Amino acid sequence: MTRPGTIWGIGLGPGDPDLMSxxxxxxxxxxxxxxxxxxxxxxxxxxxxxxxMLPEGVDEIAMEYPVTTEIPLTDPRYNALLSAFYEDCTRRLRALSDAGEEVVVISEGDPFFYGSFMHLYTRLRDVAPVRVVPAITGMSAAWTATGTPITWGDDVLCILMGTLSEEDLVAQMRRSDALVIMKIGRNIDKVRRALRTAGRYDAAWLVEYASMEGQTVQRLSAAEGRVTPYFSIILVHGEGRRP
Incomplete structure (x- = not known):
């Protein structure tokens, strides 16, 4: 019998190849x-x-999303389409593994941190050998780009998605010391309102394309009235205990 090949979930880090493991x-x-x-x-x-960086003659497997922002997240079709998509990707990768081939699945950031690879991992882990290589996250590169530590002493760090309701965003922003807000894009105006309501707006920073070409770092207030790109993160630094 052919020994199954390993499916590797590899994190590439925040964007700069030099930051890859x-x-x-x-x-x-x-x-x-x-x-x-x-x-x-x-x-x-x-x-x-x-x-x-890829070797000559490598077999590239492009897994194309059936939907991104065309359908609201709350629409039942969104989950149905993505579920079928991940099932199809799983079958393609498992077929290679069953044939004894090793496959590398590459992901921005860390594979286990809000990434698409997680949906393959949960479907593959009981039917094929799967191993994961962790990596530096985009938020790590973002707060490093600001030149200021994100947490001190006993600071509580909260990671929020801009897709949350405005009410939930405000509640979490008030409760935590340091903030990382991701998936901003079209949610930027809602995030701005929530930060203002929570009294955190003046302390917020916007980092676009952290560690990538075109990186920018500025106060969020300096980007007023502008829609941010997908690869952008908002940060509020903690001010906790220190010697």
Whole structure:
């Protein structure tokens, strides 16, 4: 019988290839099959990060999302379409594993941190060998770019999604010392209102394209009236106990 090949979930880090782990780099450069997620018609950020690093003749498996922002998250069709998509991706990767082939699935940031790979992992872990290579997250690169530590002493850090309701955002912002707000994009106006209501707006920073080409770091108030790109994070630093 053919021994199943391992499916590797590899985190590429926040965007700069120099911030990738040694293990991720080694596995990537020796890969025979490399899979990555992308929007239809786009190269995909993960694929963009590894440009020039893939071995000659590698089999590239582009997994194209059937939907992104075309359908509201609350629409039942959204989950149904994505579930079918992840099932199809799982079948493709498992077929390679069953044939004894190793597959590298690349992801921006860390594979276990709000990433699409998690949906493959939960479907594959009981039917195929799966291993995960952790990585630096985008938020780590973002707060490092500000030149200020994100937490001190006993500070409580809260990671929020801009997709949450305004009421939930305000409640969490008031409750926590330090904040990281992700998935901003079209939710930017709601996030701004929530920060103002919670009394945190003046302390908020906006980091776009952390560790990537085009990185910008500025006070959120300096970007008033502007829609932010997908790769942007809002930060509020903690001010906790220190010696």
């Amino acid at each position: 040694v293990r991720a780099d080694r596995l990537l450069r020796a890969a025979r099959h490399v899979a990555y997620f992308r929007k239809a018609g786009r190269p995909g950020q993960a694929r963009r990060i590894v440009e020039g």
